[in-house]
Amino acid sequence: MEGKIISTENKKPVVALYGLTCCAGCQLEILDLEDELLDILGKINLVQFRMGSSAKHPGPYDICFVEGSVTNEEELAQLKELRKKSKILIALGACATTGGVNALRNGRNIEELKQTVYSDASHLRTLPEILPLKEHVSIDYELQGCPISGEEFIELLTALLTGATPQEKNYAVCVECRIKENVCLMKEGELCLGPITRAGCGARCPSVGFPCEGCWGPVPQANVTSEIEMFSQKGASFDTVVRKFRMFNASSEDFMKELKRRLNIEWL
Amino acid sequence: MALVTLDIHHLARVEGHGDLFVEIQKGKEPRVEMRVTEGTRLFEAFLREHCYSEVSHIMSRICGICSHSHAVAALRAVEAAMQIEPDPQTIQLRKLMLIGDMLESHALHINFLALPDYLGARNVVEMLPQYRKEVKRALQLKKLGNDLMELIGGRHTHPLCAVVGGFTHVPTSAQLQSIRKRFHSAIPDAEAQIELMGSFNEPKLVRRSQYLAVRHPTEYPIHDGVLATDKGLQIPAHEYQNLIEERNVPYAHAKFSEIKGEPYVAGSLARLNVASNQLSDNAKRMASKVGLKLPSYDIFQMNLGQAVEYLHYLEHALEILDDLINQDLEAKVVYHKIRAGRSAAAVEAPRGVLIHQYRLNARGKVLAADVITPTAMNYANIEADVRALAPELLELSKEEAELRLNMLIRAYDPCISCSVHYVQTI
Ligand code: SF4
Ligand code: SF4
Ligand code: SF4
Numbered sequence: 001m002e003g004k005i006i007s008t009e010n011k012k013p014v015v016a017l018y019g020l021t022c023c024a025g026c027q028l029e030i031l032d033l034e035d036e037l038l039d040i041l042g043k044i045n046l047v048q049f050r051m052g053s054s055a056k057h058p059g060p061y062d063i064c065f066v067e068g069s070v071t072n073e074e075e076l077a078q079l080k081e082l083r084k085k086s087k088i089l090i091a092l093g094a095c096a097t098t099g100g101v102n103a104l105r106n107g108r109n110i111e112e113l114k115q116t117v118y119s120d121a122s123h124l125r126t127l128p129e130i131l132p133l134k135e136h137v138s139i140d141y142e143l144q145g146c147p148i149s150g151e152e153f154i155e156l157l158t159a160l161l162t163g164a165t166p167q168e169k170n171y172a173v174c175v176e177c178r179i180k181e182n183v184c185l186m187k188e189g190e191l192c193l194g195p196i197t198r199a200g201c202g203a204r205c206p207s208v209g210f211p212c213e214g215c216w217g218p219v220p221q222a223n224v225t226s227e228i229e230m231f232s233q234k235g236a237s238f239d240t241v242v243r244k245f246r247m248f249n250a251s252s253e254d255f256m257k258e259l260k261r262r263l264n265i266e267w268l
Numbered sequence: 269m270a271l272v273t274l275d276i277h278h279l280a281r282v283e284g285h286g287d288l289f290v291e292i293q294k295g296k297e298p299r300v301e302m303r304v305t306e307g308t309r310l311f312e313a314f315l316r317e318h319c320y321s322e323v324s325h326i327m328s329r330i331c332g333i334c335s336h337s338h339a340v341a342a343l344r345a346v347e348a349a350m351q352i353e354p355d356p357q358t359i360q361l362r363k364l365m366l367i368g369d370m371l372e373s374h375a376l377h378i379n380f381l382a383l384p385d386y387l388g389a390r391n392v393v394e395m396l397p398q399y400r401k402e403v404k405r406a407l408q409l410k411k412l413g414n415d416l417m418e419l420i421g422g423r424h425t426h427p428l429c430a431v432v433g434g435f436t437h438v439p440t441s442a443q444l445q446s447i448r449k450r451f452h453s454a455i456p457d458a459e460a461q462i463e464l465m466g467s468f469n470e471p472k473l474v475r476r477s478q479y480l481a482v483r484h485p486t487e488y489p490i491h492d493g494v495l496a497t498d499k500g501l502q503i504p505a506h507e508y509q510n511l512i513e514e515r516n517v518p519y520a521h522a523k524f525s526e527i528k529g530e531p532y533v534a535g536s537l538a539r540l541n542v543a544s545n546q547l548s549d550n551a552k553r554m555a556s557k558v559g560l561k562l563p564s565y566d567i568f569q570m571n572l573g574q575a576v577e578y579l580h581y582l583e584h585a586l587e588i589l590d591d592l593i594n595q596d597l598e599a600k601v602v603y604h605k606i607r608a609g610r611s612a613a614a615v616e617a618p619r620g621v622l623i624h625q626y627r628l629n630a631r632g633k634v635l636a637a638d639v640i641t642p643t644a645m646n647y648a649n650i651e652a653d654v655r656a657l658a659p660e661l662l663e664l665s666k667e668e669a670e671l672r673l674n675m676l677i678r679a680y681d682p683c684i685s686c687s688v689h690y691v692q693t694i
Contacts, residue, residue: 021309025332025425031376032424034411038403041393049391071309101329104314126310147332147425208422208429209436209599213325243318247326 013062016048018082020068020075021102025147026093027067033150043161059085063160067092069102069130076136083137091133094146098217099251103130106250131251141166145201146215146248152200169199172219173212177203185211191231191244196222215248224258238263288673290654298658300651301519312637320346320632321432328426331683333373335426336365336417337617341624346432348611349628352604357597358434360588363491364420365427366615370581372413373618374574377681378465379406382571385675386468405457412454416585419443434601441593448589451582458579459554465575466558471672475656476565477649478527479538480621482614488546488580489539489616497527498541498563505614508623512640524648525640531648534620535680536573537564551580567653570679606632619643619681643682650680
């Protein structure tokens with residue numbers, strides 16, 4: 001990665017925010033930082049933010065955030081262009097880091113999917129497989145989650161603006177869940193992906209009684225084998241295991257490779 | 269200008285990706301194409317491998333801005349298909365989720381997406397030097413909606429604890445008390461927002477269309493009711509396909525929709541035209557104070573209409589909170605049997621009527637799904653409005669014409685990521 005981006009009074013970094021195909025929830029998460037937003041806007045020169053501004057800026061950018069997935073050739077070209085123009089390129093959210101729910105099309109017959117929603121699908125050009133952005137271009141940082149966490153966004157931006165090294169969370173959601181002293185849902189018989197999912201959300205779902213669905217993506221060195229084992233012990237069918245693992249991670253190699261091997265499923 | 273050809277690429281300050289193509293020439297029928305370019309997402313298709321209990325979590329990802337509306341519509345449609353009756357507590361909490369979406373989305377749209385045009389700015393940052401107070405107020409009004417959703421749904425975007433048959437988590441009485449206090453003290457700010465939006469008289473575009481909303485016998489449109497138009501058409505929500513006709517257009521990744529062969533409007537103005545008598549007294553008072561006469565056929569009053577609705581929904585939330593504070597809420601999910609079925613539900617999302625329909629098999633797997641979003645409902649009407657605006661555009665400079673068209677489209681508060689669904693008939 002190139003040199004650090006430091007914000008000073010007279011030289012604010014040029015920042016852009018782009019969206020590919022997605023629900024825009026990650027951009028919204030930034031707008032939702034109501035208490036901090038004006039402060040953040042004072043430290044950067046936000047030149048491109050189509051959802052919030054009609055101003056346009058051709059680049060180059062010091063920092064460029066991209067949310068969403070590449071679903072067609074135009075978006076791929078746009079992403080490559082953004083890579084060229086940006087010193088630091090950051091993938092924002094599950095759509096960009098794991099493919100998110102967009103990747104649920106992976107492994108299925110794309111022509112059939114298209115027919116389902118169009119009477120005439122011939123003019124529709126869409127890629128059969130959704131990949132994390134880092135499979136298309138090199139990415140400097142990733143913020144996981146569906147949606148991202150506003151706090152993690154501020155943490156990363158602050159680190160970049162002050163020249164500090166951003167901290168990665170290399171532990172599982174379970175760690176955050178235990179700190180919160182939640183009742184473990186897995187012990188109550190539910191199927192929770194917390195043990196193999198990267199922390200960062202503060203164990204959001206288990207804290208409100210809902211098992212983790214894995215939206216932060218795989219934790220490094222995830223013990224996928226033992227997770228599959230635990231799900232099976234609770235009586236989950238193959239079909240259920242596959243569905244749970246795929247929800248936000250249908251294009252996460254870490255999860256899919258092991259599923260394929262263990263359950264002998266070719267199409268994943 | 270004798271000829272207007274405008275191709276506005278990537279409409280800014282709308283949610284999602286769309287272009288507008290317009291060609292207007294004296295004496296010729298104008299060509300208007302609302303080109304929806306957002307990539308396809310195939311939600312209704314890939315949903316088919318999924319289980320009834322996962323539907324709302326997947327479908328909320330259609331749109332970040334109205335995720336709670338999609339979630340509630342999905343939950344209600346799935347429950348209707350499986351003949352599950354949610355209890356009154358669940359319904360009250362879901363109404364708060366929908367209201368949270370309204371408050372957050374309306375405050376965002378009014379102040380950050382629509383207002384800059386009225387003040388000659390390109391974005392909220394440019395408004396700051398002169399309008400810092402208004403921007404701060406707007407942020408707080410937006411935050412109220414978010415905080416309500418966070419409290420009830422477990423997260424302000426993509427709710428977590430609202431499930432088929434109930435909630436896995438509910439707020440404590442103390443939490444409800446504290447948000448109630450904040451809602452109550454926000455009333456003056458909500459009124460000031462109406463006064464601000466009521467101070468703009470231009471531009472105008474008066475054209476009588478049809479207006480569609482979810483009408484309920486006793487409350488202003490929000491959670492359930494029949495589909496009703498201002499012209500007196502009425503149909504139960506699950507029979508929507510007998511009222512709403514959809515067609516493909518070659519230039520857009522979204523379906524266009526009509527009623528009786530004519531375009532129609534969904535959104536604040538539609539709700540107001542169908543149900544203004546059900547507004548809170550205070551909202552009625554403020555509407556007449558700023559001179560909003562209802563019914564209104566001026567599409568630019570969508571913006572002012574949202575401001576009036578903000579106050580109404582704030583007060584509706586207060587009523588519900590008062591009711592819930594006196595109960596001991598408990599996290600509960602009604603016992604339900606998984607069974608085959610098909611049904612639909614309609615709710616009011618910030619941008620208007622939102623319909624979800626599902627067909628499930630006996631194991632609770634989704635066989636087919638259909639979603640009609642308010643933005644898709646409005647496309648045909650946007651095109652009709654641009655045609656009506658055509659003579660006026662010929663009198664304007666290119667920049668002015670472009671701004672006017674952008675303002676027109678933004679008045680609809682379109683959410684293009686929402687509308688990109690090629691929907692299957694089930
Ligand atoms: S990651 Fe989730 S919240 Fe973010 S844009 Fe994608 S679908 Fe929306
Ligand atoms: S509930 Fe889930 S995240 Fe929490 S400790 Fe148990 S397995 Fe881990
Ligand atoms: S608990 Fe799991 S699914 Fe829930 S937000 Fe965290 S990572 Fe995502």
